[in-house]
Amino acid sequence: MLAEIITIGDEILIGQIVDTNSAYISKQLNAIGVKVYQITSVQDERAHILHALEDAKNRVDLVLVTGGLGPTKDDITKETFCEFLDDHLVENAEVLAHIKFIFENYVKRPTLPSNLSQAMVPSTATVLKNQHGTAPGMWFEKDNVVFVSMPGVPYEMKYLLQDEVLPRVIKRFNRPHIYHKTLLTYGKGESEIQEIITDWENNLPKDIKLAYLPSLGRVRLRLSSTNINQKILVDRVDAQMENLQNLLQDIAVGFEDETSIELRIASLLTQKNQTLSLAESCTGGALVQHITQNSGASKFLMGSMVPYKTTLKTELLGVSAALIEKYSVVSGEVAEAMATQCTKVFKTDYAIATTGNAGPTKGDADADIGTVYIAIASPEGVFSEKFSFGEARERVIKRATNKAFEMLLKEISKN
Template structure:
């Protein structure tokens, strides 16, 4: 069972907004056994919409459209859909008018003809009640293909997908099971991991696929299985995960995205009843943001100092001015004093500090762009490592965050 997602709106094409709708819809369809064949973004243009609908109908079983259902003149989706279905007519749905009026009474907003237009839908449409907004969703079944039109507002679309669209799809079609297991790794690149597990990958059965999902400092290995027997698929996936654990045990942090570096760090700190603080320069608080993104992090994370300037390093962390003058702010010595300073001030068991040149300029240092120093101080050890993360700026910052957490994880273990 294949689906295509069509997003409508010039704001997507010019980069004014990021298309998160397709991501959510794709995830939810996959959970119920529907594979997304293609995602298409098009203009608010009648002919473009007609062409996209025709092409999608030839490719897939389910077409899901988001956007273009507002009350203003530039929102032309439902008129175009009506034209696509043999010039269907728009008719007024009294239940939609009733719903909109009830919503507007709550916020003391007048009901007018602009809102009345929202209640006009193609006569062939099955109404999908939008409890969170004024634009209803629409369901069509024509020539063996399901067409679903949803508002583009993300929280409205999500409500309709969850409450109405997915249950209808599951009722109408016999769906296979699509299961995933994602193995989280750190510390080695995609090509090195691929070489180490080449034999494993070559021997996978045709209904199990392996995908490499690299990002800064880490690679996710996603195993996907598709079939009609859920119990058998789950067992085979678990067996394959166990095989990968035997091949690359030292670089695996856990299973699925919930087992991120920061979550694994937090779990270990809780188990050991230890605490951590951070001092950041080039990363501007991103290490702290990662750590506190984990629920319950207040049990072990005590705080951060973002000391971007030399003055703040001196005044807040008591880094020696003589150290900065002698070695510059991007140095092993300054990173170590930053880590000691934050550990002392917040009285923690561990402290991480980072300083470096993210670029594009090197300011007042003698170090090239990409040079980063990460210091880790614990109750029993002091470590400072130098890295060259290259360019551009975003890459340097993200790799610094991941490497700092990786060093911390190793030290705690």
């Protein structure tokens, strides 16, 4: 069963925003066995939208459309759906009451005609209630293809998709199960891996697909398949994954969880009732921001510090000025001292410390751009590693963040 996502909005096509809705929708659809065949982003323009809807109708069973449902004149999705469906707009009493309720209780000003016009929907539409906004979702059918229209505002779309759209898709369509399993590897490039697994890859059953996903220091290997019978599906993919893992036992470090590495760290620390603090120099808060974006962080994260200025590493963290003088601020010795002091200052079991030169110009230390030292302090002691992460600042910070979490996870998992 195939779906297409159509996102409507000039802001996507001029690069004013990144389209995060499509990835979210794709992931949710995959989880219920719906394969996304194509994602199409089109302009707020009548003829273009009509063309995209018509094309999608010929390709897939389900078309999810986001955007163009605001109260202002540049939003034309509803009118265009009317034209596509040969339908007309009618006022929906429930939506009207919901809009009035929101204005009375939250917006706290009288409604304008354009606000009330959001209660107008195509007469053949099944209205999907938007709990978090005034633009209703809509469900239509044409020639046995289902079309769903949702607002483009991410959090409104997310609730609507979860609460109203997915349950209806599950009821309306027979869907196979889709299963992805992704192996994480470190230390070899994709071509080397292919060389090792070439016989296995050549003998992989046609309905199991292998993808190589290289990124910043790691290659992920994803197996994907589809089957009506979930047990058969999972057993067949898992068996192939076991073979693959055996072939790559030196470099395979585990499977990509649905949960991110931060969530795995969070869950382990919470479970063990242990605590964490962070002293970030070159990662500049990227570590703490990743950890606190998930709720429950306060259970194990005591706090963090970005002692950006060198002297603050002494004043706030208590790293010896003589040590910094001797080894330079970008050194393994200083990283380790930062981590150790961090566990003392914040009174935690674990600490991560980073110091380095993220570029593009050199700072207080003479280290090459891209040089980063990461130290982990644990109840067992402290250790550090040196890395060269290239010259692009964004990439240096990202790679250092990934690596720091990997080092910490490995350390926590040991104990």
